[in-house]
Structures are given as structure tokens and as C-alpha cells.
Amino acid sequence: MNITVFKTLLLREYWENKSFVRAPLIISAVLIFSMIVGMFTAQSMIFSLGDDSGFQFDAGFEALSEANSYELTKGLQALQFGVFLSPLIVGMVFVLFFYALGSLYNDRRDRSILFWKSMPVSDLQTVMSKVFSALIIVPVLTAIVAVATQIVGLILMTLMIWFNGGSAWDLLWSHSSFFSVIFNYFASLFMLALIMAPILGWLWLVSAYAKRAAFLIALFIPLGLMLVEGMIFHSGNLAKLIGDHISKTEIIMEGVVMHGHPFAVLSEGGFWGGLLISAAFIAGAIYIRRFRDDSY
Amino acid sequence: MSAVVTAKGLRKSYGGFDALKSVDFTIERGRIVGLIGPNGAGKTTALKSLLGLTTFDGHLDVFGLDPRQDRHLLMQRVCFxxxxxxxxxxxxxxxxLEFVEGVHPKFDRVKAERFLQKTKINLNSKVGHLSKGMVTQLHLALILAIDVELLVLDEPTQGLDILYRKEFYQELLGEFFDDNKTIVVTTHQVEEVENLLTDLMFIKDGNIVLDSTMDEVGERFVEVMVSGDQVDVARQHKPIAEREVFGRKVFLFDGIGSETAESLGDTHRPSVSDLFVAKMKGVSA
Incomplete structure (x- = not known):
């Protein structure tokens, strides 16, 4: 596969899908704004307590820095994952969902597929550029925004601690596990994208196939299958399979908080099964993209 | 001259409908071929097959490649x-510009930019903000800067105003076409391309009903304006079309020879559109 061509295809995905960067940036801006509002509210409460309330700030800080250092570290880590990462994860899930659903569908609707297909690019390359964007580019971009948000957040907390006369190093930075957290932002977002891969594969297949109403088809075929399964076999295996797979996100989040990495999920058979199913869906999407004859 | 496209027994059906009924044709290098037919005649199916945009039955060879298998290789030598x-x-x-430069080995960006400078198109504009005519100019700029050997144009000027249409074909001839290149064009505006074409191909109901060079067309078909007393004589020569202009009959003949034609009245070369109408009706009055 020609590297320049593939790089150009990735660039084209990035140009078209501004949400890759915009969505995490907007979420990040909201997070930072809420943090600032929260800090002002907290500070005004501190002021309103006054000097005669008996509340000893210095003593509070001292108690905190003398507290169990392990717990503080874990608590701060959980805070960073919970506050900075979780909303960005939710955002990424939405971005990937709508990206995959539209990426082989929108250009057929507006007929710009005729422009893409007039270029010496194989359908395999085209589809793989979309898969690479979803599984690598989007997690990396989201992680970069997460890191930037984390840095701004820590700086804001530093300012607040200083303002109240504490030591930001003792209370915050020495416990922040800064680099470990950054590593886990990248690692967990990447693993989450892989967990999502079978769903994305399904969306690409529908995206390549659907003549109209791709969203409804993507949603109602699985729901219909579940319904049929329930009526005929009185079982819910499909729903359980999907539910079990999605619940693997818990292993990832638990991993980053408890074990310092999200890779425990690699030992799950279901994880690899999901990737296989995803590959099958993607192969189907490439085939349909190649031979589908509604390009006019 | 060598064949750029060779089709033998090219067939395509959609369900029960035969869009192409086993057609044979070749397209030689250095020609400008007009593929002309009514809607639903199979023009677009033929072009789609040629470009690897659809599956088909039979044999079709474009630059030695099978378009079904190797569209992406083919597109290095063909554009549309x-x-x-x-x-x-x-x-x-x-x-x-950046995209085409990145994916097409034969794209000359400088040439495309030079062409765009002659237009009112701003490099920072979004395509969605350009007028339809300007988008066509942009597409033309991209295509003209790609050094491909075969260019396929399917209704390239549909919906454009006359200024853009004229310019489109002028640029195409001036900037793109030479002896080593081949153009296949379909259009409803036959008059526009009539003087460019070297070859003419009529397609009707999935069959090719005419496939010849423009020179041959000029020798074979003749239109004669016949004065009233000659009308019956003219009809004996089996005209393929008959119409009335200012009270005089105009007959279109296929292969009656210039002497016979001149004996009947004033002769002239039929326009492609008149020929087209005659061929499509398939009447012999």
C-alpha cells in the first residue's frame, strides 16, 4: 500500500470530519468552564465562612498532605480519569458511531463517490483509511485533548491551592501520577475504540449497503433480530452477547484506576472474538463498496 | 493506431431488463467519440462498465486491464x-488540489493552479460555496492537469449556462487533447460537440445502431431538400427520415451516392441531431 496515498486519504478523513477535533475540544471547554465556576463557588463559600468560623485552612491542608499518600494518589487518579477522561470517552463513542455510519454512505448520497472513484485509489485503501482513522486517529486526537484538559485542570487546582496558602506540590503534583495518567489516556481510549470495533464494523457494513435511512437500518436490524430470537427461542443470546461485550469497558476503566493499565482485557476471549467479527464486517463493507452498483 | 477500449459481447442486465444486449465496439487512440442515445438506452451502463463502476458479462478490455478487477490501476490512465x-x-x-496531488501520480499541480488563476475561483473557498459552473471549472482544472490517456465525460455540461459550456469544450481541446489521447463523451446537447467529434456511436435499447467515423457519416448520409415535383421520386430511394421546412420536403438518405442525391435537389450534410432523431425513430417513410 502506497504510503503517500494512504496519508492523503487519512488527511481527507480529517478534513471532512471536523468532529474528530471539535467534539473533544467542546467537551474540554465545558469541563474547564465548569471547573472554573466550581472553583469560584467554592472560594466564595470559603470567604463566607469568615475568620471566626473556626475553620482552619492550614490545618486542613496539613491533614491532607499527611493523609495516606497511597489513597490520595489513587483518589487523584480516579478524579483525573473520572473528571477529565469520562466525558471525553462518551464524546468519542458518539463521534465514532456517526463517523462510521456516515463514512461510506454520505458520499453515495451526494454522489461525490463519483469523484473519489475517479481517482486511482482502491476500495480496500479507501475503507482501510476510514478504519485507521476510527481506531487510531480519533483515539489519539481525543487523548491529546484529554492531556491538555488535564494540564489546564491541574494548573487551575494549583492556583486555588496557592490562593489558599497550601503547597500545590505536596497536595497535588506529587500525587498526580502525571505521566502514568497521560499514558493511560492514550492506552484506554485506544482499547475502547477496539472494544467498539465490532459495532463500528457493523456500522460500516450498513453504511456501504444502505440506500437510505442508514441510521434506522443500523439500529433496527439488531433490534429486530433480538425480537425474533426472543419470540422463537425465548432466549436473549444476541442481546447478552452485545451487552457482555460492551461491559468490557468496565475492565478497561477498572484497569486504569486499579492496575495502572487497561490491558487486562486482552486476556478476554470475547475481546478477540469482537475483533474477528469486526474484520468480517469490514471485509463485507469493502466488497459492497467495490461492487455496489448504485453509484449513479 | 491502437485500440484503447475493446468490447466483445458486452452485456449487462438489471433484473429482467437488458441494459446492454451484447455489444461489440472498439475505441482507437487519438479519437473523440460521441456516445449518443436517449435516456435508458445503455449509454451510462456502457460507460460505467468501462470505468469499473459496475459488473458486466462478456469481454471488455481497457488498456489491457479488466475494469472489474483493476479499477484503481485503470484510473492512473483513465479519468472521468x-x-x-x-x-x-x-x-x-x-x-x-492537495488530495489529487497526493493520490494521483500523473497530476501536475502547477498546471491546475495556472488554469484556476484564469477563473474567479479562490483557493480558500469551499466547493459548496462555488456556483455549479465554477465547480465544473474546478473539476476541469483538476482533470486537465492529470496526464491520462483516456477521458470519459458523461453529460459534463448538463445544467450549465452557455458561457461555461462553450469554454468547457474549448479548454478541453486546447489544453488536453492530442494524438495520444482519447475522449469519450455523452451529451444531450449534440450540437455542442458535433464539430469536435471524430467518431460517432449511436446506442438504442441496449444495441449500437451506428458506429462510424464522422468522415464516413459525411459520405454515407446526405440530406436533400427536394422540390415538390420530385417528392415521389425521392421516396423511392427509401429515405430514413422526412420532414418539412418552409413547405419544402427534406429527406435524409443513407448511402444513395452523391449523384443521385444531387439529382433530387439541394444536398447538404445532415446535422448529428437530425441523424440521431432519424436513427432513433427507426422509420423508413
């Missing part, structure tokens, strides 16, 4: 404008 304004609306003009 399948419809107006299909450049993605979200793209910036500069991005479209």
Missing part, C-alpha cells in the same frame, strides 16, 4: 467526469 458538481461540497479548493 461522470456528472457535474460531484466534487465534495465540504472540501476547500486548495484541499482538492
Amino acid at each position: 467526469i461522470a456528472d457535474v458538481a460531484v466534487i465534495p461540497r465540504w472540501m476547500k479548493v486548495s484541499q482538492s
Whole structure:
């Protein structure tokens, strides 16, 4: 596969899908704004307590820095994952969902597929550029925004601690596990994208196939299958399979908080099964993209 | 001259409908071929087959490649404008240049930019903000800067105003075409391309009903304006079409020889559109 061509295809995905960067940036801006509002509210409460309330700030800080250092570290880590990462994860899930659903569908609707297909690019390359964007580019971009948000957040907390006369190093930075957290932002977002891969594969297949109403088809075929399964076999295996797979996100989040990495999920058979199913869906999407004859 | 495209027994059916009924044709290098037929005649199916956009039965060879298998290889030597304004609306003009430069080994960006300078198109504009005519100009700029050997144009000027249409074909001839290149064009506006074409191919109901060079067309077909007393004589020569202009009969003949034609009245070369109408009706009055 020609590297320049593939790089150009990735660039084209990035140009078209501004949400890759915009969505995490907007979420990040909201997070930072809420943090600032929260800090002002907290500070005004501190002021309103006054000097005669008996509340000893210095003593509070001292108690905190003398507290169990392990717990503080874990608590701060959980805070960073919970506050900075979780909303960005939710955002990424939405971005990937709508990206995959539209990426082989929108250009057929507006007929710009005729422009893409007039270029010496194989359908395999085209589809793989979309898969690479979803599984690598989007997690990396989201992680970069997460890191930037984390840095701004820590700086804001530093300012607040200083303002109240504490030591930001003792209370915050020495416990922040800064680099470990950054590593886990990248690692967990990447693993989450892989967990999502079978769903994305399904969306690409529908995206390549659907003549109209791709969203409804993507949603109602699985729901219909579940319904049929329930009526005929009185079982819910499909729903359980999907539910079990999605619940693997818990292993990832638990991993980053408890074990310092999200890779425990690699030992799950279901994880690899999901990737296989995803590959099958993607192969189907490439085939349909190649031979589908509604390009006019 | 060598064949660029060879089709033998090319067939395509959609369900029960035969869009192409086993057609044979060749397209030689250095020709400008007009593929002309009514809607639903199979023009687009033929072009789609040629470009690897659809499956088909039979044999079709484009530069020695099978378009079904090797579209992406073929597109290094073939390019097409399948419809107006299909450049993605979200793209910036500069991005479209960068994209084609990145994926097409035979793209000359300087040439495309030089062409765009002659237009009012701003490199920072979004394609979606350009007029339809300007999008076509942009597409033309991209295509003309790609050194391909075969260019396929399917209704390239549909819906454009006359200024853009004239310019489109002028640029195509001036900037793109030479002895080593081949153009296949379909259009409803036959008059526009009539003087460019070297070859004419009529297609009707999935069959090719005429396939000849323009020179042959000029020798074979003749239109004669016949004065009233000659009308019955003229009809004996089995005209393929008959119409009335200012009270005089005009007959279109297929292969009656110039002497016979001149004996009947004033002769002239039929326009492609008149020939087209005659061939499509299939009447012999």
C-alpha cells in the first residue's frame, strides 16, 4: 500500500470530519468552564465562612498532605480519569458511531463517490483509511485533548491551592501520577475504540449497503433480530452477547484506576472474538463498496 | 493506431431488463467519440462498465486491464467526469488540489493552479460555496492537469449556462487533447460537440445502431431538400427520415451516392441531431 496515498486519504478523513477535533475540544471547554465556576463557588463559600468560623485552612491542608499518600494518589487518579477522561470517552463513542455510519454512505448520497472513484485509489485503501482513522486517529486526537484538559485542570487546582496558602506540590503534583495518567489516556481510549470495533464494523457494513435511512437500518436490524430470537427461542443470546461485550469497558476503566493499565482485557476471549467479527464486517463493507452498483 | 477500449459481447442486465444486449465496439487512440442515445438506452451502463463502476458479462478490455478487477490501476490512465458538481461540497479548493496531488501520480499541480488563476475561483473557498459552473471549472482544472490517456465525460455540461459550456469544450481541446489521447463523451446537447467529434456511436435499447467515423457519416448520409415535383421520386430511394421546412420536403438518405442525391435537389450534410432523431425513430417513410 502506497504510503503517500494512504496519508492523503487519512488527511481527507480529517478534513471532512471536523468532529474528530471539535467534539473533544467542546467537551474540554465545558469541563474547564465548569471547573472554573466550581472553583469560584467554592472560594466564595470559603470567604463566607469568615475568620471566626473556626475553620482552619492550614490545618486542613496539613491533614491532607499527611493523609495516606497511597489513597490520595489513587483518589487523584480516579478524579483525573473520572473528571477529565469520562466525558471525553462518551464524546468519542458518539463521534465514532456517526463517523462510521456516515463514512461510506454520505458520499453515495451526494454522489461525490463519483469523484473519489475517479481517482486511482482502491476500495480496500479507501475503507482501510476510514478504519485507521476510527481506531487510531480519533483515539489519539481525543487523548491529546484529554492531556491538555488535564494540564489546564491541574494548573487551575494549583492556583486555588496557592490562593489558599497550601503547597500545590505536596497536595497535588506529587500525587498526580502525571505521566502514568497521560499514558493511560492514550492506552484506554485506544482499547475502547477496539472494544467498539465490532459495532463500528457493523456500522460500516450498513453504511456501504444502505440506500437510505442508514441510521434506522443500523439500529433496527439488531433490534429486530433480538425480537425474533426472543419470540422463537425465548432466549436473549444476541442481546447478552452485545451487552457482555460492551461491559468490557468496565475492565478497561477498572484497569486504569486499579492496575495502572487497561490491558487486562486482552486476556478476554470475547475481546478477540469482537475483533474477528469486526474484520468480517469490514471485509463485507469493502466488497459492497467495490461492487455496489448504485453509484449513479 | 491502437485500440484503447475493446468490447466483445458486452452485456449487462438489471433484473429482467437488458441494459446492454451484447455489444461489440472498439475505441482507437487519438479519437473523440460521441456516445449518443436517449435516456435508458445503455449509454451510462456502457460507460460505467468501462470505468469499473459496475459488473458486466462478456469481454471488455481497457488498456489491457479488466475494469472489474483493476479499477484503481485503470484510473492512473483513465479519468472521468461522470456528472457535474460531484466534487465534495465540504472540501476547500486548495484541499482538492492537495488530495489529487497526493493520490494521483500523473497530476501536475502547477498546471491546475495556472488554469484556476484564469477563473474567479479562490483557493480558500469551499466547493459548496462555488456556483455549479465554477465547480465544473474546478473539476476541469483538476482533470486537465492529470496526464491520462483516456477521458470519459458523461453529460459534463448538463445544467450549465452557455458561457461555461462553450469554454468547457474549448479548454478541453486546447489544453488536453492530442494524438495520444482519447475522449469519450455523452451529451444531450449534440450540437455542442458535433464539430469536435471524430467518431460517432449511436446506442438504442441496449444495441449500437451506428458506429462510424464522422468522415464516413459525411459520405454515407446526405440530406436533400427536394422540390415538390420530385417528392415521389425521392421516396423511392427509401429515405430514413422526412420532414418539412418552409413547405419544402427534406429527406435524409443513407448511402444513395452523391449523384443521385444531387439529382433530387439541394444536398447538404445532415446535422448529428437530425441523424440521431432519424436513427432513433427507426422509420423508413
